[in-house]
Amino acid sequence: MSEPLRPADPSRIAGFRLLRRLGAGGMGVVYLGRDDAGTLAAVKVIRGESAGDPDFRARFAREADLARRVTNRWVVPVLGADAEAQEPWLATAFVPGPSLVEAVAEHGPLPPVTAHALGRLLADAVTDLHAAGLVHRDVKPGNVLLALDGPRLIDFGVARSEDDTALTASGMVVGSPGFLSPEQARGQAATAASDVFSLGGVLAYALTGRPPFGTGAPEALLYRTVHDEPELDGIADGSRELVARCLSKEPADRPTAAELRQLLGDEAMSRHTESEDAVPSDAVSGSGPSAATAPPEDGSDSRREHQLADWDSSVHLPDAVARMIAARSAEGLALPDIEPTEVDTPGTGATARGGPEDASASRPSRRRLLLAGGALLLAAGGGGVAALLADGDEDDPPKTAGRPVYVLGVHVSDSTEAVSRVSERAAQLAVAQHNAERKRAYDLKVRVLSDRGDAAGAQDVARRFTADRDVVAVLGPVAELPMRAAAQVYGQAGLTHVSSSTGQQDYFVTSPNSSFQTGMAHIALGGWIALHALISGQLGRLGVVLDRAGGTTIQDQASLLVRQWRDTLGGEVVPRVVAEGTDDGPGAIRELLASGVTAFAYLGPLENTVTAAKQLASAGFEGPRWMQHLLYGSEFPSLTGAAGEGWYAVDSAADPSQVRTKAARDFTAAWRARYKAAPEPHAAEAYDSVRLLLGEFARTVPAKSGSRPARAELGERMAKVKYQGMDRTYSFGNYHEFTSDGDEWMTSTYVHEVRGGRFRQLGSLAELQAANGTES
Secondary structure (H helix, E strand, O other): OOEOOOOOOOOEEOOEEEEEEEEEOOOEEEEEEEOOOOOEEEEEEEOHHHHHOHHHHHHHHHHHHHHHOOOOOOEOOEEEEEOOOOOOEEEEEOOOOOEHHHHHHHHOOOOHHHHHHHHHHHHHHHHHHHHOOEEOOOOOHHHEEEEOOEEEEOOOOOOEEOOOOOOOOOOOOOOOOOOOOHHHHOOOOOOHHHHHHHHHHHHHHHHHOOOOOOOOOHHHHHHHHHHOOOOOOOOOHHHHHHHHHHOOOOHHHOOOHHHHHHHHHHHHHHHHHHOHHHOOHHHHOOOOHHHHHOOOOOOOHHHHHHHHOOHHHHHOOOHHHHHHHHHHHHHHHOOOOOOOOEEEEOOOEEEEOOOOOOHHHHOOOHHHHHHHHHHHHHHHOOOOOEEEOOOOHHHOOOOOOOOOEEEEEEEEEOOOHHHHHHHHHHHHHHHHHHHOOOOOOOEEEEEEEEEOOOHHHHHHHHHHHHHOOOEEEEEOOOOHHHHHHHHHHHHHHOOOEEEOOOOOOOHHHOOOOOEEEOOOOOOHHHHHHHHHHHHOOOOOOEEEEEEHHHOHHHHHHHHHHHHHHHHHOOOOEEEEEEOOOOOOHHHHHHHHHHOOOOEEEEEOOHHHHHHHHHHHHHOOOOOOEEEOHHHOOOOHHHHHHHHHOOEEEEEOOOOHHHOOOHHHHHHHHHHHHHHOOOOOOOHHHHHHHHHHHHHHHHOOOOOOOOOOOOHHHHHHHHOOOOEEOOOOEEEEOOOOOEEOOOOHHHHOOEEEEEEOOEEEEEEEHHHHHHHHOOOO
């Protein structure tokens, strides 16, 4: 959640004594501070180029002024600000509780009564916001904090006066994809109705545990927001109608925030009235615990006060969520007294910087004991997670006096054995190469932990890694669900991790500073199938089966493939959809064959794709056939036998033995020497990712002996990095997703064909284009 101050950090900002770092980004740092009265504050300090930009200072002053206008109980108040300071700063009240994203990700959807109360209080906050002439523009689960006495709406960094359009460029999308309104997705100005749309999305998320327009790449979320209906399954009929109204495409069809507050309040009062017969008589007389929540009889403003009060006693938070909030609050209260900043000195305990050393300096503080106890509890609670050590003692670094040893974590999954194995091997190879350098300043070790492929197991692994202060970075998770679940844990701890084999890009909601992805976006690969068909002269009448058992990745991919093939390239497409949990695949294939298709794409899970291959072979179909990219490196060739021959997989994963660069040749030779075999699929990308991580980590290691690298600094460096890998330059976009410049994506996207019972790399799209003399 936070980390110690660094030597270069100030000890005080205006009237606030700084205690910890809460986070950092490209514009500055957020500190935990405390004023002389003991009030805790989140102090945002602007640094770098922005601090020297007069226009930015004007906007910053405007932000502070706007935020001061709102005094609602459920909005985090501004405690102070100075836009004219050498480093502009803004202080708001500190809320130690988790965000709604964290609570739902860890403990599931909220009960309806809790979600409705949450929505009512947030609607009250937004009502006062709009009454002050403001539009928040980024209402989302990550900007809702849960405290013991109720929720708080935070982050007015993009809030604006409702009539203010000068500060936003035309066509610029402001807000968070997945929760912003259709008009914002189109780049139009946000209004009060836009906040209500976003608030409806928050309600849907609280009630179902998932965003109303799904997950995936930001551009896919924006498209669905504008064109698709929200997914509201699992919401009770009465609530569903209200949430659907909030999520109306047309702003005029949505209720106002005040109307939403009233509707949710009326619903709560109705539930209270229906349950009165079940209330014990002592509660009615005022002697029982329910007396405090009995509604007033005058029906005026006091009724609203009743609706908005007594969060924890009337709402009945789920025990697990209440404990989570209490634990965070206790951690905030357990901060040390105001004293000189402490820095870790190995072997001597904590020594006060700028103060005298005495016997008390070597004793651990209460705060340190609490953190150490939490780490022990987390480690003890992970008994269901398999912990694996490095491959034998040969990789243990030599015990050299005075040389620190840091740990690279590898987060793998039982559900993806092949990718997990190559990720571990890539990490072992890179670490062994580092430890072989004679003039190294430190040694490295590898620690491997495996989850079960589910959210709970992934979070267990992430907690164990984050609790181990020797772990400085993590490769993984390797699968989509673990990546989404574990990212929030890594994000809270500021522990940088990189996944080389995922591509859905929705983790940024919970981990905007610590999570990175070096694999290309899954959604784009559907379009690359169409490009391969064009380049290879196989652009015919395409039959596409979207097998929903493959999940949202496949659904996004199929939609893009159909659009590219038909609308961009002018080809014919006959699509069919197979519902999840049905055996409709064979029937869909028969229909497509009967329609005279000359090319075929089956986008679904491995088992169903194998069945499709055998059916097409039995029917004598000899046209080009494509599978979804995640099956590259799978058992598809062995499971299909002769029926799988000729199938294509278009993927960003390379066979490094076929890549014509010195780095690829050196890697292939090193892999063969160590593992006595050619590199497996996905090995090159995992190795590049580890080398990227370790290279940037080396720049965060303090030159001063005894000082430890700060975890958050690695994430800051990664966000700005450009690293040359075997076949591509790695850099990251706004959501820490892999990005590429110009046509480089064509040189690092490969076509693999099943030949002779295994996948064989035909070349990159650029190489195939050059060989065939075609233009994309």
